[in-house]
Amino acid sequence: MALRLTPPFPSFTGRNLVIGKSQPLVKLKISCSYHSNEVLNAAMLYWPVPNVLYVVGYALDRFAEGLWALQPVHQNRVGLVLDAAIEGELRLRHLQVADATRASLGLPVLEYIVTDTPLLVEKWVDPKSGQSTGRIKHPDSLPRAVQTLVNRTKCIVMAIEYAVCISFLLILFNPQGIDDLAGVEAVISHLVVKEFQIPCAHAPALSPFPLSLSLCPKSAAKEVSNIF
Known part of the structure; x- marks a missing residue:
């Protein structure tokens, strides 16, 4: 079952x-x-x-729908895609986090690639439905990067780090708020999974968050370890 x-x-x-x-x-x-x-x-x-x-x-x-079968694996080989819009120091920080996952969790993050053009991720909340949504203004750049990693490393999982405005933070840390990144992250994962039929994780590339005195406890782990 x-x-x-x-x-x-x-x-x-x-x-x-x-x-x-x-x-x-x-x-x-x-x-x-x-x-x-x-x-x-x-x-x-x-x-x-x-x-x-x-x-x-x-x-x-x-x-x-009965259209796909799922194949369990013991361990996934992970490729990391970084949005070209991520600035230099922040990119280095995320690469250090990838090194940390290898060292502390033993994750096989094989290689990373930077997209050949900024993805220009946009997000908004639909005023009629109240649901978050979004788009990638340069969507072709993402599958090109994924294809390169798949060909080069035979990885079977993609992790996508994308640049985004941090204006969503007040909503993220509000327990009644909408996760306004969820919609555009669905766009990102669907784009990769539909074309390559491999799992795709995703996360915004964020600098450390400003200190908040009214942080929701349910969101605290996200705030104190936003990159990892």
Whole structure:
């Protein structure tokens, strides 16, 4: 029996550690649990559970439709794509974080590439539906970078770091706020997963956040470790 479990609240990296750990252990006869990446972004790094699979939303949809099959793997070979719009010092910081994941978590981050042109990621909230959405003004640059890494390293997972304005922070740290990056991140992952049929993680490339005296505890992990 396969069961897809969805988060009970808006998802940010630091919020889902307990959810991702506890849900597969509830007293249900579940042989394998398919989780959205929104649940497992943080949890699976620290508490790997053998019968829990990290699956991006677009792939989950195709799987539910019976169009795609999912193949479990012991470990993923990861390629890192950096948006050309990420400025030099911040790019170096994110490469250092990639080194840290290799050293502390043993993640096989094989190689990185910088897109040949800035992606120019835009985001907004639809005033009618209240849902976040967005677009990439230079969408062709992303699959070109992914294709290069796939050809060069045979990696089977992509991690995308993109530049974005930090104006969303007040919303991100408000427990009632909308994650206004979720929509454009769906655009990014769908673009990669649809064309290459490989998992795709994504995160905004952010400098350290300004100190906040009214930080929501549920978002604290995101604030204090925004890059890692």
